[in-house]
Amino acid sequence: MKKCGYIAIIGRPNVGKSTLLNHILRYKVSITSRKPQTTRHQITGIKTENNIQYIYVDTPGLHQDEPKAINRFMNKEAGSVIQDVDVILFVVEVGKWTSTDAWVLEKIAQAKVPVILVVNKVDQLKKRHDALVFEKEILEKYHFAASFLISAKQGHYIDKLESKIAEYLPQSDYFFFGTDQVTDRTERFIIAEIIREKLMRTMGQEVPYQLTVEIDKCKFDEGKNLMEIHATILVERKGQKAMIIGSKGSKLKKIGTDARQDMESMLDRKVFLQLWVKVKENWSDDERALRSLGYDSNL
Missing domain, CATH: 3.30.300.20 (K homology (KH) domain)
Incomplete structure (x- = not known):
């Protein structure tokens, strides 16, 4: 029996969502820069490994109080996937919890699927203890299915994150995409x-x-x-x-x-x-x- 399902990568702008997706796929499907709002569209990245097909959806960063039409579009792009996936990765930047992070978590809490906390950029801290303290503070805000301290840039602990994601993917008689397909984008x-x-x-x-x-x-x-x-x-x-x-x-x-x-x-x-x-x-x-x-x- 195969496993196949969708995983949404959600968070405020500039927490490393696209970097995480590119590292998982070992292929660049989502552009990156240090500027917020780099990602504007949903980007689907597909990884097939043995009997498991992971279908990741990288989303624009959710942000509050942006009146322009393009910002409304990006919020809609990110928000629309929450109800249509099997697992949500809630990505935050270690040591930086903002009102926008809290607002995003409120949106995610409406979903009825497992939410995994992903604390990114831990390589930027000198002491792992500081990352653990920050992680504990966030874990008190919501009943997460699991939590991981990672560095998407360095690739630290991403393999363990993928193993946990696989536990929550539904069984399927078939894969939704070809086994050699990396994205659905043209x-x-x-x-x-x-x-x-x-x-x-x-x-x-x-x-x-x-x-x-x-x-x-x-x-x-x-x-x-x-x-x-x-x-x-x-x-x-x-x-x-x-x-x-x-x-x-x-x-x-x-x-x-x-x-x-x-x-x-x-x-x-x-x-x-x-x-x-x-x-x-x-x-x-x-x-x-x-x-x-x-x-x-x-x-």
Whole structure:
């Protein structure tokens, strides 16, 4: 008898949810950066091992009091999975419990599935005792099915976490996905996300959060083993456009080079990448614009 089920990775922004998923899969399906709100969509990561298929759902970080349409979309993306999974991983950052963490836990408490507490970034503490004290404080807030102190970045104790998750997955006569499938996201989606990741990382503190990436062309030439990709970076103001392009195009060139290298590694083929930057005023708070860019239609 097989086991197969869905696991939601839930938490406030920037606690390491995407890093955890990528480490579990040993494959990059979810982009990462030190900036909050990097993940905007549900990202499904699939891991099949022996008779168990884990279907992880990485979610945008839940956050309070964000009025823009795109923030409502991200909250909806994260909140919608809570009732549709078999296990929830509630990820928090060690030593940092905020009002948003408490708010997220209130949302999770409405679910009728096991919730596993995952205290991440323990590698940042000098004393394990401090992590244990923090873990004990959180355990008093809810009846968790289990609890783990981990480092998603270093990979510490993740194998034990996976073993515990497997205990709660339901039995199944079949797997929901192919055994060699790693995600249900399209190639075009992942390409756009790679570009957005490089934008977030290259721009540093200057990064405008009001940016998104649209793939205009994605064509593979089998004879040349070459993928031709044209993409447009959308921002809301002319000043943001100038920041991304940089002096004599220097920043845009670096973003393109870094993204192309990641794409070539992922696709195992040569990539020709052409990037443009375009101003689309107020796109992140315009529901019609969001729909045209592939975001949810019911914000």
